[in-house]
Amino acid sequence: MKKKLYSLCMFLSILALILAGCGSGKAEEGADGTGSKVSGIVPMYTPGAGGPNYIISAGIGQIFKNSNVMPGVVLTTEAMSGVVEGTNLLIDRYNQGKPAFAAFTGEALAQAVQGELEQIPGEHPELKAVGWINSTVNHVVVAKDSPIKSMADLKGKRIGALPPGATATNLFNVVLEEGYGVKSSDYKHIPIGYAEIIEGIQNGSIDAGVLPGSLPNPNVTELAQLYPIRILEVEEDILKKMVERHPYFSYVNVESGMYPGQDEDTLMAAFESVIYTHEKTDEELVYNVVKTIMENGEELRKVHPSANISKETILNGIKTPFHSGAEKYFQEVGIEVNQ
Missing domain, CATH: 3.40.190.10 (Periplasmic binding protein-like II)
Structure with a gap:
């Protein structure tokens, strides 16, 4: 049984790497010729490879790529040692004015915003919610x-x-x-x-x-x-x-x-696990990430069955402010955000 479980984990890890569409090259954020204000590699920080947040985030990245809605942007999934490392990197990207996302728990996001996340000093109201991904x-x-x-x-x-x-x-x-x-x-x-x-x-x-x-x-x-x-x-x-x-x-x-x-x-x-970003991440990018999540629920459930994302679940576990790009999409489709 242990051998079967190991094989399953290996399969999921390999699947996640394939879905992530990661490249070894680097790109600079900037105009991509399509009217977007952002292009290049945008990281999505998650818990370890093979876990549901990693697999779902990799699936989102691949679906986003396939949609060609922002052809100059590549979402890459990066496994972290834990929420502290991932959130610290997200804060670093904020300080640099560069886009990024993280997929950890709603608890961690709330604690980071309120200054209660251990090993990350101070309050971080610049962190903004994007949407729920799984339980x-x-x-x-x-x-x-x-x-x-x-x-x-x-x-x-x-x-x-x-x-x-x-x-x-x-x-x-x-x-x-x-x-x-x-x-x-x-x-x-x-x-x-x-x-x-x-x-x-x-x-x-x-x-x-x-x-x-x-x-x-x-x-x-x-x-x-x-x-x-x-x-x-x-x-x-x-x-x-x-x-x-x-x-x-x-x-x-x-x-x-x-x-x-x-x-x-x-x-x-x-x-609850959620995706979050920072307030300097481009509004159009966040809007299109949320749109990708909301309009490809069936495909994401094929990537991982726990990604039961819908209008009824997208706000689950989130009691911190949303990014303006997420709010824009929610308003368009009639999802009311009460915080």
Whole structure:
């Protein structure tokens, strides 16, 4: 199974590289002879290659290229070590007056704008939203015979999760503390990756694990095929209150049968990923990027099934101001932005 999963990841990474249409040459921004104010290579910073944000961003870049709406512009997907690196590079592009985009979480965008993103000092109101691209669901898993029956039972337990600061870990802590009164200091956080979480559940070195991912999550599927597990549910009233306080978070109902051994519908917390840019990025460019996203939903879902982008979802998880180019498109198609 691990070999199959590895092969799948390799396939997705190769697909993303192909879709990105990346070139090794460089170009300068400037007039391209088509009336546009911008041309050349425009980076789109994302999490690691092979992840949904990378694949979706690469798909957007390829569709944008194929549309020929701005033939002098090439959108290239660049994988970063994390949101701090990607957002810092976006801010650098702002200071240079050069266009760029980033695809991370709505939480990260809100924190950067408000001056709350760790390792990036100061407020950054120059960062502007473009639109939603997908949701990531937090799967909290335990062994099927575990005495842990609810989220409240996680107090005092060993929990494998991504390092502090990761959106998945932040979301997990928000649910535990605000919903169940369990603070991060009330459990032992073991910062490990997905492979180690899968192994830890099987060998008992951790009591629970947090596995974020788009539906269906291949890591959860792999674990459920290797070892009997349960996925912990979060009560709906807790999830609704969470979304009221943290609008860049959300929740989903995962239907029974999505994973081996899951015989009931299960409510789970989720977080939203969005594309954002800075206010100096050309309005025409942002307008056409949003237009590309909105008018090619079916093609983007073929690139990655989590890219369920529509009029109903494009504003999800965004409570920061939009770029004027995005607002222009939304106004034209009757999407009301309330912020």
